[in-house]
Amino acid sequence: MTTMTTTPFKHTTLEDVQAILIGTILAALGVNLYTSASLLSGGTAGLAFLAQYAFPFSFGEVFFVINLPFYYLAIRQIGWEFTLKTFASVFLVSFFADITPKFISFDGLNPIYASLVGGFLMGAGFLMLFRHNASLGGLNILARYLAQTRGYSIGKFQMVVDCIIVFMAVFVVDIEAILLSVLGAVALNLILAVNHKPGRYSGF
Known part of the structure; x- marks a missing residue:
């Protein structure tokens, strides 16, 4: 029997740029589906949704600011490359989330469709970022750190935490x-749990 081995390869700068750009656009589109249907997500994005619904702030404004404290953990535990890519990703999602309504609207949006497709879009965006050594900050940083140091599944960890945060929103929605x-x-974390497993993807 022949055993095939795969040697990890490093992404080029162009590959990183296109992945971060497209991944953040997908995530921002998912955010707008959720906002249009008054839905929530988990993590720092969930807190940004809550603040957006309760106060006169946009999702992008809150999401960018609330992620700032997590960069310290990212620098100390994961490294500067990951931190800088994550900072860029958070900035782009914040920017794209706020400008997307200028290009598209979701009149008559079915909330079940928004929930599933929005979750899939954000999950696909997260997956692209994870595979290019980036994330969307906050609990994504903690999940990435635990995956690297303790071998935890990113998808399973975030699924549990996200569900807890969503249930905490009972006083807002x-x-x-x-x-x-x-x-x-x-739906979001199913994408990660199925596709983001150790040894399945050889790029870094």
Whole structure:
């Protein structure tokens, strides 16, 4: 029997740039689906959604600011390359999330569709970023750190934490929105749990 081995390869700068650009555009589109349906997600994005619904701030403004404290952990535990790519990714999602409504609207949007497709879009965006040594900050940084140091599954860890955060939103949105948000959290993290496993992807 012949055993095939795969040697990890390093992405080029151009590959990193296109992945971060496209990944953040996908994530921002998912964010706008959620915003249009008044849904939530987990992590720092979930906190940004809550602040957006409760206060006169945009998602992008809150999301960018709330991620700032997590860069210290990223620098100390993961490194400067990851931190700089993550900072760029957070900035781009914040920017794209706020300008996307200028180009597209979602009148008559079905909330179940928004939950599933929005979750898939954000999950695909996260996956692209993870595979190019970046993330969207916050709990993504913690999840990445635990995956590297303890061998935890990023998708499973975030699924548990995200569901807890969504349930905490009971004081901000109605129960239907919370249930649909849990569905979206499962859809998002299903992408990561299925596709982001040790040894499955050889790029870094």
